[in-house]
Amino acid sequence: MSATKLLVLGIVHLSGGAHGYQVRSELQSWGAESWAKIKPGSIYHALKKAAADGLLTEHAEPGNSGPERVLYRATARGRDEMVELVRDGLRRTHDPDMLNASIAMLPMLTRTDAIAQVNERVARLEAELVEQAKWREHPNRDAPEHVRDQAELWAGHARTELEWAKSLSKRLSEGAYTMADDPGSWRTVPGHLKMHS
């Protein structure tokens, strides 16, 4: 899943440099263990992988108090990649983890960009609902009855998401949240995450 990648890159970027445990704590305080199903082990792996891919840089830090640790910082490529991941996650349906991660990192985008991506999502969801309605009139005879019945549940979820996406788009248009191009954003105030250390 690239949701892990997105969240890890995002936290490092937002805090303007962080070590593994800091990323882990921040995600935990956001409740990410539950909605993104991220386990500590994956975070350290994702950090190393991102560093190997040139999206982050590694700086060894001597352990002044406590064990030694590695400081990660985002590179320009890392930031570009992350913005692209957020945009992707907003548009793509059928990937709840990526959606959740993208919402968490929403302020990485400019307001107009975010609105465009969310509207694209709305359009896709509407198209899928039409597709599903068709499928229900001409069901696949190979699938057992109860499997066909699941379609109701998915349609319900799709409708829920559609309403939510529409309301998000509206909130964004009305100026909710501090986006990348707003005063006081992470861009103008780097390291604005209050760390617990």
Added chain:
Amino acid sequence: MSATKLLVLGIVHLSGGAHGYQVRSELQSWGAESWAKIKPGSIYHALKKAAADGLLTEHAEPGNSGPERVLYRATARGRDEMVELVRDGLRRTHDPDMLNASIAMLPMLTRTDAIAQVNERVARLEAELVEQAKWREHPNRDAPEHVRDQAELWAGHARTELEWAKSLSKRLSEGAYTMADDPGSWRTVPGHLKMHS
């Protein structure tokens, strides 16, 4: 994910013995690539793993026409484990893949058992909605505003699932589907899946 395990065990069991490609085709015809995100590679792995765990037996078959292949059959332990997985998947919230797989294998359970598990799910979803409502009145101040806003989406999904689970319970009570203890079930008519070979 144990959704793969459940589906693979289930298909082998339902068809009364199958080889890898057969399982793969059957799942494809059910549309499982999309809702369970199962890729061919995982199916072969799951079959081998289940065989190693004593849930399936392997019978080498000489390739009379086409490449040689391996026939898998469910063991008694395999059937017990699968029924338990279905029951688990029906009860557990926050695991859509397992729910989907469990629904697909719903007729493995007796009618009264299935109803009990679905009702348990209904109870859990209701409890979670209450919990979420509390959380919204006293939000976690560490999480950014847009992260807290996601809660709306989850609550919407939970409500959708709740309604759906209630209606499933009702349909089951009214005698919908052919369950394990009904005449004409997979139990009394083994191998009732029409294979495309």
Added chain:
DNA sequence: GTTGAGCTAGTCAAGTTTGACTACTTGGCC
């Protein structure tokens, strides 16, 4: 003054998933 609980910071092996690849057969078309 030391024991134990909890926080900080991470490693590691084992398990699982993925996507790309192999290889053989069948049937249709020219």
Added chain:
DNA sequence: GGCCAAGTAGTCAAACTTGACTAGCTCAAC
């Protein structure tokens, strides 16, 4: 009578995730 596309059946390495484990520090209580 040959060639290509599609179907059948599966392997494999690389990537990723998971859960259990290590290990030092701090602080409070006994």
